[in-house]
Amino acid sequence: MPILTLPISPSWLKIDWMNTHEIICSGVEETEALGAALGKSLHIGDCVALFGGLGAGKTAFARGVGAALGVNDVSSPTFTISMEHEGRLPFVHMDAYRLQSAEEFIELGLDEAFERAAVLVEWADKVLNALPESRLELTFLEGENESERVIRIRAHGEAGMLLERFVAKENI
């Protein structure tokens, strides 16, 4: 696979290694912009799983996804767990931080969203077994300074098409 550089911002770096893309976002705006690139690519039935600790930038990314879908009030649904937005398509934003297990996720009926919406899940590791096998996985890691995040992107299961659309959308 070719190694390309991002045209959006010179500070972004892309590595394509074993089908894992790694992007450096310098500042919250770049993380939101990356989210917006994904938002443009989403279809109903797509699942996006976000991994990373407190303050890693998951909600910032989700805000960008929402913005690209025409939704401007995306905030962390930590207490409600799931928030549905009506944008270009139904967009369900979940935060599994307060859930204990995949079983609890299913008992609450949250899995029902996967059929009728594009779904983004923060703290996906908490409920991993309840998520569709085909999903885009993004892991948010610390960068070299306070305003930098390293975001690792990979397709799990049959989500290769979504990854391709996402990557093609912004030429990343």
Ligand SMILES: Nc1ncnc2c1ncn2[C@@H]1O[C@H](COP(=O)(O)OP(=O)(O)OP(=O)(O)O)[C@@H](O)[C@H]1O
């Ligand atoms: N490059 C960056 N990308 C994203 N956020 C950044 C970046 N640099 C600094 N930040 C700051 O880090 C914080 C990220 O918060 P955010 O709510 O998005 O994290 P989170 O992963 O959703 O955390 P939580 O698990 O608590 O919901 C914000 O205060 C944001 O301003």
Ligand SMILES: [Mg+2]
């Ligand atoms: Mg959050």
